[in-house]
Amino acid sequence: MKVxxxxxxxxxxxxGHGFVTLGYETKLxxxxxxxxxxxxxxxxHPGLGSAGTFSEAAAFGDVVVVATLGTVLPQVAAAAGxxxxxxxxxxxxxxxxxxxxxxxxxxAISGNDSGGETLQRALPDAFVVKAFNTMNNGLMFRPHFDGxxxxxxxxxxxxxxKATVTRLLADFGWxxxxxxNITSARWLEAMCIAWCMVGVATGKWDHAFQMxxxxxxxxxxxx
Amino acid sequence: MKVxxxxxxxxxxxxGHGFVTLGYETKLxxxxxxxxxxxxxxxxHPGLGSAGTFSEAAAFGDVVVVATLGTVLPQVAAAAGxxxxxxxxxxxxxxxxxxxxxxxxxxAISGNDSGGETLQRALPDAFVVKAFNTMNNGLMFRPHFDGxxxxxxxxxxxxxxKATVTRLLADFGWxxxxxxNITSARWLEAMCIAWCMVGVATGKWDHAFQMxxxxxxxxxxxx
Numbered sequence: 001m002k003v004x005x006x007x008x009x010x011x012x013x014x015x016g017h018g019f020v021t022l023g024y025e026t027k028l029x030x031x032x033x034x035x036x037x038x039x040x041x042x043x044x045h046p047g048l049g050s051a052g053t054f055s056e057a058a059a060f061g062d063v064v065v066v067a068t069l070g071t072v073l074p075q076v077a078a079a080a081g082x083x084x085x086x087x088x089x090x091x092x093x094x095x096x097x098x099x100x101x102x103x104x105x106x107x108a109i110s111g112n113d114s115g116g117e118t119l120q121r122a123l124p125d126a127f128v129v130k131a132f133n134t135m136n137n138g139l140m141f142r143p144h145f146d147g148x149x150x151x152x153x154x155x156x157x158x159x160x161x162k163a164t165v166t167r168l169l170a171d172f173g174w175x176x177x178x179x180x181n182i183t184s185a186r187w188l189e190a191m192c193i194a195w196c197m198v199g200v201a202t203g204k205w206d207h208a209f210q211m212x213x214x215x216x217x218x219x220x221x222x223x
Numbered sequence: 224m225k226v227x228x229x230x231x232x233x234x235x236x237x238x239g240h241g242f243v244t245l246g247y248e249t250k251l252x253x254x255x256x257x258x259x260x261x262x263x264x265x266x267x268h269p270g271l272g273s274a275g276t277f278s279e280a281a282a283f284g285d286v287v288v289v290a291t292l293g294t295v296l297p298q299v300a301a302a303a304g305x306x307x308x309x310x311x312x313x314x315x316x317x318x319x320x321x322x323x324x325x326x327x328x329x330x331a332i333s334g335n336d337s338g339g340e341t342l343q344r345a346l347p348d349a350f351v352v353k354a355f356n357t358m359n360n361g362l363m364f365r366p367h368f369d370g371x372x373x374x375x376x377x378x379x380x381x382x383x384x385k386a387t388v389t390r391l392l393a394d395f396g397w398x399x400x401x402x403x404n405i406t407s408a409r410w411l412e413a414m415c416i417a418w419c420m421v422g423v424a425t426g427k428w429d430h431a432f433q434m435x436x437x438x439x440x441x442x443x444x445x446x
Contacts (some may be wrong), residue, residue, distance in 0.1 A: 104403070111334030138439040145437040153417065179420040180327070187420065190413030194376065197402040197410065198434055210431045213419055216361040216366040 004061025006076060008037040008055050010137040011093055018141030020045045029057025030054060034222060041153035042125070049071065058084035063091065064126075068188075070094030071108045072113045077122035086125035089161045091168075093115050093132040095192040104196045107189060116155060116185025126218040127161030129154055131176075134195050135208040137172070142173035150210030151177035153191075155184035177211070213219050227252060227279050227284025229299060230259040233360040234316055235290035239264060241364030243271045243396050253282025254302060281307035286314065286387070293317030293338045293412075294331045300345035309348035312345075312384045314391075315339050315408070316355040318415040327419045330412060339378065339408025350384030352377055353408040354399075355394065357418050358431040365396035374400035374434030376414075378407035400434070 003019045005012045012028060019026040027050045032039040036053035050060075053099040055128040058064050058080040061064055068076045073094065077085075079130065096115040109115050120128040131154045143149055153172040156162050166176040179188065199205045226242045226249040227349040228235045235251060239348050242249040250273045253261040261274035273283075281303040287348040291299045296317065300308075318337040332338050343351040355363055366372055366390045375397040379385050402411065414432065422428045 006297065034318060041341070066334065094392045106335070106406075110409075112329070115337075133438075139437045142438070142440040143437040144310075145435055146434075149437065150435055153421075177421065178424050183329075184412060184417070184420050186330075186333075187413045187417035190410045194402060194410035194414060197378075197407050198376075198400065200403065201401050202434075204436065206436045206438065207434045208437060209432045210435045211425075211429065211431045212368055212373055214358075214362045214366040214431060215429065216365070217365040 001061055001062045002026070003063050003065065004057035004059070005065040005067060006057055008041065008065035009067065010172065010217065010220065011132070011140070012065070012138040013037070013041050014130065014140050015065055015093070016041060016049065018172055020048045020097050022142070024048065025216060026050070027052050027057045027060040029054045029080070029172045042205040054080035055084060061088065063089045063168070064118060065091045065093060067093045070096040071098070073115055073119045073130050073182065074122045077119065082123050083124070087165050088126050090119070090123060091132070092119050092128050092166060093129050094119075095133050095189050104200055105193065107193060108151060110186070110190065112186075114183070114185035116182045116189070120157065120182050127158035128182055129156035129158075129161050129165045130164055133188055134191050136205050139206065140172065144210070147184055149174045150208050151175045153177050153179050153188055153209070155179045155188060157181045157184055161217045224243060225249070225283055226286050226288065227280035227282070228288045228290055229303060230290035231264065231281055232290060233256055233407040234355070234363070235288070236260070236264050237360040237363050238288055238290060238316070238355065239272065239397055240268065243268045243293070244364070247271065249273070250255065250275050250280045250329045251389050252277045252284040252303070276301035278307060284311065286312045288314045289342060290316045292342065294321070296338055296342045297345045300342065305346050305348070308346045311349050312354065312387050313342070313346060313349040313351045314388060315351050315353050317342075318356050318412050327423055330416060333413065335410035337407045337412050338404070339412070343380065343405050348380035351382050351405055352388045353378035353405065354388055356411055360430050362429065363395065363430065368431070372397045373431050374398045376400050376411055376432070378402045378405055378411060380404045384393070391446050411414050423443050
């Protein structure tokens with residue numbers, strides 16, 4: 001299996017490092033040929049790592065990761081060529097951050113839509129799976145959490161694609177938790193903003209959401 | 224301090240039980256006088272518990288809890304009389320659930336608005352604090368979690384009101400985590416739907432979100 005990554009920012013590079021470490025040939029794609037960050041990343045990952053354009057990375061990957069800005073997904077899909085994604089698992093790590101009022105951001109796509117749905121519409125023949133959108137890029141590959149990493153919430157329309165992503169996530173060190181079809185990207189992208197607000201509140205950026213289970217006080221308080 | 228609660232459903236009754244247990248006079252308000260669920264709850268909480276209308280409960284409380292359907296907040300505020308909330312802390316526990324397509328729900332208010340903001344607009348002289356909207360009602364009062372309850376995320380415009388709610392939450396057994404002004408209700412209400420989807424995925428409904436902190440693999444994978 002080969003991996004194509006669209007986006008040369010910290011998320012793309014961190015995930016690329018993970019895939020190369022796991023032994024996958026990985027091409028980091030930039031909007032323009034000769035992008036220095038992509039070239040630098042490829043040079044730091046000789047053998048399995050390479051650099052290219054969005055189009056070259058999308059064509060290269062059996063699995064394609066989208067790690068661009070989340071506000072330009074249709075443009076990214078058009079630049080990469082939707083035909084290069086047909087039948088492939090596409091991991092959407094993006095968040096449609098609205099930074100027009102500064103930080104913390106809002107969502108540029110919300111309500112009855114999401115970035116994940118936007119990408120799925122732009123790539124109708126691909127199997128988009130939302131993942132990696134509610135934690136710091138430094139924690140994406142084999143992080144240490146006391147008690148182990150929490151389950152990463154994912155969403156997508158195709159069960160087989162989610163099974164593939166679940167296996168990849170396990171190799172990255174994360175259990176997966178399937179939140180249903182791609183419309184659940186609405187809630188996961190909103191959780192990214194909640195994640196930012198937690199960072200603002202605590203001054204820490206090493207956090208992730210975990211599900212914990214409780215038991216009611218006895219007797220039941222609902223009566 | 225006296226407490227008024229608007230809404231006789233499981234959330235209103237569970238929180239009312241908590242407030243009475245903590246020693247607060249608590250009036251459970253229903254849309255109509257003589258509501259049998261409110262009367263039954265009051266009879267089960269003699270001494271401190273009483274029943275009334277939305278208007279009577281709002282006028283009664285020094286703190287007012289809104290625990291109605293989240294899709295009718297302007298109507299609830301109008302029925303209760305906005306003047307009864309002036310200068311008071313109002314705890315908004317609601318979620319604007321869109322059940323028009325069945326379960327799991329969507330959000331009837333989303334995007335650049337939220338139920339919390341809707342309630343704040345309907346009660347301009349009150350200090351609305353979003354809380355209690357991302358866990359099962361059975362866990363709202365002094366639940367048991369291994370390691371203790373997670374921090375409950377809250378949001379609101381007024382720091383003093385959030386400090387009051389933080390003290391009340393501590394008595395209910397929950398640490399609080401301040402996610403900023405009431406616009407963060409957008410993210411907290413979306414997290415309610417994520418909470419529902421986790422329930423669908425796991426078949427369990429005793430979960431809550433906790434923040435956990437990780438450390439990157441060494442060396443940093445962002446390079």
